[in-house]
Amino acid sequence: RLLIVYPWTQRFFANFGNLSSPTAIIGNPKVRAHGKKVLTSFGEAVKNLDNIKATYSKLSELHCEKLHVDPENFRLLGDILIIVLASHFARDFTPACQFAWQKLVGVVAHALARKYH
Amino acid sequence: MVLSGNDKTNVKGVFSKIGGHAEEYGAEALDRMFATYPQTKTYFPHFDVSPGSAQVKAHGKKVASALVEAANHIDDIATALSKLSDLHAQKLRVDPVNFKLLGQCFLVVVAIHNPSVLTPEVHASLDKFLCAVASVLTAKYR
Numbered sequence: 001r002l003l004i005v006y007p008w009t010q011r012f013f014a015n016f017g018n019l020s021s022p023t024a025i026i027g028n029p030k031v032r033a034h035g036k037k038v039l040t041s042f043g044e045a046v047k048n049l050d051n052i053k054a055t056y057s058k059l060s061e062l063h064c065e066k067l068h069v070d071p072e073n074f075r076l077l078g079d080i081l082i083i084v085l086a087s088h089f090a091r092d093f094t095p096a097c098q099f100a101w102q103k104l105v106g107v108v109a110h111a112l113a114r115k116y117h
Numbered sequence: 118m119v120l121s122g123n124d125k126t127n128v129k130g131v132f133s134k135i136g137g138h139a140e141e142y143g144a145e146a147l148d149r150m151f152a153t154y155p156q157t158k159t160y161f162p163h164f165d166v167s168p169g170s171a172q173v174k175a176h177g178k179k180v181a182s183a184l185v186e187a188a189n190h191i192d193d194i195a196t197a198l199s200k201l202s203d204l205h206a207q208k209l210r211v212d213p214v215n216f217k218l219l220g221q222c223f224l225v226v227v228a229i230h231n232p233s234v235l236t237p238e239v240h241a242s243l244d245k246f247l248c249a250v251a252s253v254l255t256a257k258y259r
Contacts, residue, residue, distance in 0.1 A: 005241040086232075
């Protein structure tokens with residue numbers, strides 16, 4: 001969804017093969033695999049809510065030094081994740097839930113940007 | 118950013134599916150915005166901003182009507198929302214960042230009530246549309 005709604009984010013995935021259309025993106029196995037990686041990593045944050053900064057310390061260095069990702073992209077992905085949760089959980093995704101998750105994605109984005117230099 | 122022919126079709130499609138629920142969606146988007154981004158309440162010191170308040174419901178209706186109006190005149194949103202643009206520039210002066218926040222909440226509400234409508238492509242079009250509306254409303258700020 002990130003790659004479709006904010007197509008400029010595709011700049012980081014030149015080696016993913018065919019991203020030429022929404023259909024291509026949705027069917028792309030590298031996109032699926034990467035989505036799994038990213039969400040699994042989010043799961044780590046949820047397991048370590050008291051220490052998210054430490055959890056993402058190494059990943060932050062990686063995103064700065066190797067991947068060269070503008071931290072704004074973490075915010076964009078966070079917003080997309082919220083929409084995906086809303087689509088799946090419907091009414092269970094209450095305003096209180098949205099508030100908590102919006103804060104969480106903000107904290108994760110901040111943690112990922114923290115080691116940038 | 119420019120709305121393509123596809124974007125316009127997608128946006129009109131969403132609003133036709135939403136139909137008469139637009140007003141409820143407007144109110145729910147505001148409720149969620151106040152809950153998720155408490156700083157947005159600073160623009161409504163004169164309101165009861167508790168969830169489901171009558172004032173929020175009425176205001177949600179206003180917001181939704183403006184979005185519907187923009188969708189119905191999608192080829193010239195600037196003209197359709199010209200008065201609202203003046204109002205926001207001269208009187209309301211809501212900081213531009215807040216339109217994104219309301220837009221996000223509106224997308225959440227559409228996703229909750231119509232997950233099958235909000236495909237990735239339609240999501241992209243609707244997001245672009247909401248950005249275009251925000252641009253028009255802040256165009257005369259300076």
